[in-house]
Amino acid sequence: MTTTAGIPEGWPTTEEQARARQDELRARLVLDEPGPPPGTGHVTGVDVAYDDESDVVAAAAVVLDAATLRVVAEATAVGRISFPYVPGLLAFREIPTVLAALGALDREPGLVVCDGYGLAHPRRFGLACHLGVLTGLPTIGVAKNPFTFTHDDPGSARGSAAPLLAGPDEVGRALRTRDGVKPVFVSVGHRVSLDNACAHTLALTPSYRLPETTRRADALCRRALKEATADARPA
DNA sequence: GCGACAG
C-alpha cells in the first residue's frame, strides 16, 4: 500500500526561507559518531520520482538486510511537489514524501542511504544531513555526479577513492565501486564517519555501480509513481 | 554580472 504525504506546516516557501532553515538545522548535525558497522543490521534506500505534468511525487523506502542485501521491508508514499528544484535546496523537494515512506515501514531502517549529497553541499547541509537531523537516523549520501566539487581521478580499481573537495575542505569522496567505471560521490549525512560511509557503499555495490539500496528504491518509486498517475487519469 | 549546479 502507498501512504499519502502532505506538505508540513511551516514548510519554506521561498529560497531565502529554505536556506535559513538549513542554517538552523545544521546546528543539530552529529558528525562524531562512526555509525553502524557495514554488514550488520538494516540498510535502507530512499528515492523519489516526479511527474511534472500532474505535480505528483512518489517516494520509496526499501529496507535491506545488510549482510545478505535481501529486501526485508518496503513502503511507498505519494504527495505533491513541495518545492521547485533549486540546486542546493533539493531536500525541500523530496523530504516530506520521503518521511512519509520511512514512517510507513514496519521495520527499523538502520542506516539510510540517500540519492544525493550530505555534507558535500554549498552550506554543508545536503539532503542526507537534513533527513538525518529530522529522523535522528544515521544517514549517508551517494550521488551520481560531482555537483560543483572537484576531485582527482581515483585509481581505476574498485575501492579506489579520491577526496571530493570544496576548495581546501574534503566534503566527501569520489569512490570507484566498479573497475573502470565512473565513480560515485559519497558524503556523510548524520551520525556516520566518511570512512564508514565509503565502507557501506562498497558493501552495497557487489554487482553494480550504484548501491543496491538506491537501485531498489529507484525502481520502487518509479512503479509507485506510475500507479499513482494511472489512478488519477483513467484510460 | 553571467553561467553552473545533487535530483
Next chain:
DNA sequence: ATCTTGTCGC
C-alpha cells in the same frame, strides 16, 4: 528528474 530506439556486451 524526465523525454526515448536500438545496440553492444556479459
